[in-house]
Amino acid sequence: MSLFKRGETWWVRFTAPNGRRIRQSARTTDKRLAQEYEDTLKARLWREIQLGEKPRRTWQEAVVQWLREKQHKADIRQDRSKLRWLDSHLANHYLDEIDRETVFEIGETKRLESSPTTANRYLALIRSILRIARDEWEWLDHIPRVKLYPEPRRRVRWLTHQQAARLLTELPTHLADLATFTLATGLRQRNASFLRWEQVDLRRGMAWVHADESKSGKAIVVPLNDDALEVLRRRHGEHPDYVFTYNGAPVARTTTKAWYKALDRAGISDFRWHDLRHTWASWHVQAGTSLQELQELGGWSCQEMVLRYAHLGGEHLKRASRRIEGTNLAQDARQDHLRLIASR
Known part of the structure; x- marks a missing residue:
């Protein structure tokens, strides 16, 4: 049987046209939805293998690839923390499902939770991953425009x-x-x-x-x-x-x-x-x-x-301003004014 349960969740199990064995969660407790998921997955794999269509990649696949390539980054720990938060919003998405509305909702959630500045850090990470998925990995043909929030100019905070x-x-x-x-x-x-x-x-x-x-x-x-x-x-x-x-x-x-x-x-x-x-x-x-x-x-x-x-x-x-000292502009102007008054 190609559908089976693990706990309360349905899983699919079948062999793809190229002989690859597929075994993965349908992420649902509803058998009817699990059957639809299996049918859709089989059709997609057939098109990819028989017609040469570009395979659909998931957000989670992109995250794994990103972390593998960016592990040298000095701030990779912060990236991992952001990606854990983003997982609850994008874990079940294919990359081509992430549109402007999806990104906007994520940005609004984080903005209301913290601040526009913090939200921009998360949006910039989404944008970076989508861009590299399009430009380097060639997983996507198009990506949505990710618009950042205006940020207030913060003064430099320092102590005496x-x-x-x-x-x-x-x-x-x-x-x-x-x-x-x-x-x-x-x-x-x-x-x-x-x-x-x-x-x-x-x-x-x-x-x-x-x-x-x-x-x-x-x-x-x-x-x-x-x-x-x-x-x-x-x-x-x-x-x-x-x-x-x-x-x-x-x-x-x-x-x-x-x-x-x-x-x-x-x-x-x-x-x-x-x-x-x-x-x-x-x-x-x-x-x-x-x-x-x-x-x-x-x-x-x-x-x-x-x-x-x-x-x-x-x-x-201050040193530059002193280069024209001695011209006495204010005093000269006052004297000219006094001479003008006296001549009237």
Whole structure:
């Protein structure tokens, strides 16, 4: 019998025209629907094998292929988390069934659940997978246009030196050390959390992030100032492999209850762990570090990413403005005005 049950769910089992044995779930407890599913599947396989039609691919097949090809991505963990959420919306879809309305509904669900910015991250992932399915895998001929939501321009959130010092005193030791190191080096959370001693040279005062661990895909050299070196010397010997640990394991999670309680006690609001990196960059620009130097220090792939900090500097513009000092424009204009009045 080609239809059979596993628990309450019906499954189909038959041999395709090319001899391939098919055995898969019909994803229904209704026998009539399971029979329709089997008939449709048999007809589709016949057309693919006998007429050479392009096989229909599922969203789940695309996800598996995507993860296989993108496992080198620095943020692949975030992709996996997003794909788990998307699974409840797209798991039963063929790729050619994902149309603009389907994508719009997913975007609206996530927007209402969180924010337009977060929804855009999910929509961008759907768009990337559909594009590669069309352009590289040739699984699709057409894909829907995925429109992103307008995002509010978020100002750069950073702390003053006094606020940072207050926060560090409120954090538990393992988070305080990691936060201090981040404020001294600007490293992204994951790069700092999983920093190994083999990536540190205390004698030379240097550390480095390997290319496969960097968001930009390029190796990053990390000069260690005295603040960073002090933290490393204090941590030296705590763990044979990792620099920053808690209970014998890397400090993988930083935005914990301890983090939020410390923020509250320090009187700091609207502040994420990643804003420590913004703080580091802001301090650099205010101290006179050029944007080109900042780009290299921070491991950004393009200067556009550091332009958000440009307004915090301005010393070079102040010097430029002084080049026409001495023209006394305001005083000359006032004297001309007084002469005009006297002549009347």
